[in-house]
Amino acid sequence: MQFIVQEIEDFNSVKNTELNKYFQLSPIYHDFEYLSINDLHEIGNTYVALLLDNDKWVTYPFIKRSFIYKERSYSDITTPYEYGGEWSNTNDKELLKTFRQRFNQYCIEQNILTEFQRIDPFSISHFDDEDNSEYIKAKENVVIDLKQSEEDIFSNYHKNNRRDIRLAKRNLVKVKRNVPSKSVVNEFKELYYRTMNAKNTTDYYYFNEDYFKALSAISEDKMDVYTAHTEEGVLASAALVLKKNKIAHYHLSGTNRSYTKLCATNLMLHEMAIHLKKEGYSYFHLGGAASSQEGLYRFKSKFSNDRKDYYVCKRIFDPKVYDELNQQIIKDKELYNQTIDKGFFPLYRKLIEIT
Secondary structure, eight states: OEEEEEEHHHHTSGGGHHHHGGGTTSOGGGOHHHHHHHTTTSSSEEEEEEEEETTEEEEEEEEEEEEEETTEEEEEEEOOSSOBSOEESSOOHHHHHHHHHHHHHHHHHTTEEEEEEEBOTTSOOOOOTTSSEEEEEEEEEEEEETTSOHHHHHHTSOHHHHHHHHHHHHTTOEEEEEOOOHHHHHHHHHHHHHHHHHHTOOGGGSOOHHHHHHHTTSOTTTEEEEEEEOTTSOEEEEEEEEEETTEEEEEEEEEOGGGGGGTHHHHHHHHHHHHHHHTTOSEEEEEOOOTTOHHHHHHHHTTOSOEEEEEEEEEESOHHHHHHHHHHHHHHHTOTTSOOOTTSSSHHHHHHHOO
16 A cells, blocks of 8 residues: 655656556546646645555645744645545545545644645545544535436526526527637636626635636646627626536636626526536536525526535644644734634634734
């Protein structure tokens, strides 16, 4: 049995070509090419852990982040955007348990303080509350089952969604599926930025120019760019779909608020589902939404009654240091009388942000 942890750039090197084969069957969010692109967005460095046991294996990508507080260095790890967790080519629970034991020991040896996972609803993860793990069901994500017939996919939409799709067609909205290119990704990027500005979202969701530049060159079989234009040719809605090994994910999207009444996004999502079905995909994962975006969740829910449980996981490898750090920041910033979201994890990162 072999346990390896390396930065993504080392795994991508020529000397590790043999190791790359273990990632060919992985989901898109474990894919080397995508992880290398996403690394341009993350604050921290992307690593991959790999446990090999003859013809069985477990992979786990993560972001290692370091910071200094009062001249002391700390590290923690989190999931690359958007989903992660362990992935394996087997349902062998003992292998998954062994991986977690090895990885926890790695974290302790590396003085990693905490770990936060956003677990891919389609992954095979070992949920073991006997270790220092706290699993929390965050949401039931919306999934369209593409194994249905085209007629059943449409008939299973909410009646208001079917109405809006017909309305978009009467409004002569035109949906196009595009292969990744500099021009089409730039067109998407501009609309995406305008959408994020309108929502006043956090900095984390402003993917940088380098990220979009790299996405424009991603392998054509791993991403589609969908656009929906008005009769006059104005971009009304657009989305990026990441896909691999029978599962497609609704990755990023943007909407022109001046044309929401055209229902372009409804038609675009419908045509995405039909295109993906024709390509042989089994599931179209629309995802969920943050608690502050219940309107978005209701919109996605109009496309399917099928759900996948979405879990997050919190781990603290050194509870004593974790508590001491939190209390030290509260003391230094005199936050005793402030309302603090203690559900945020790791808490010290939220405390550090408070001015």
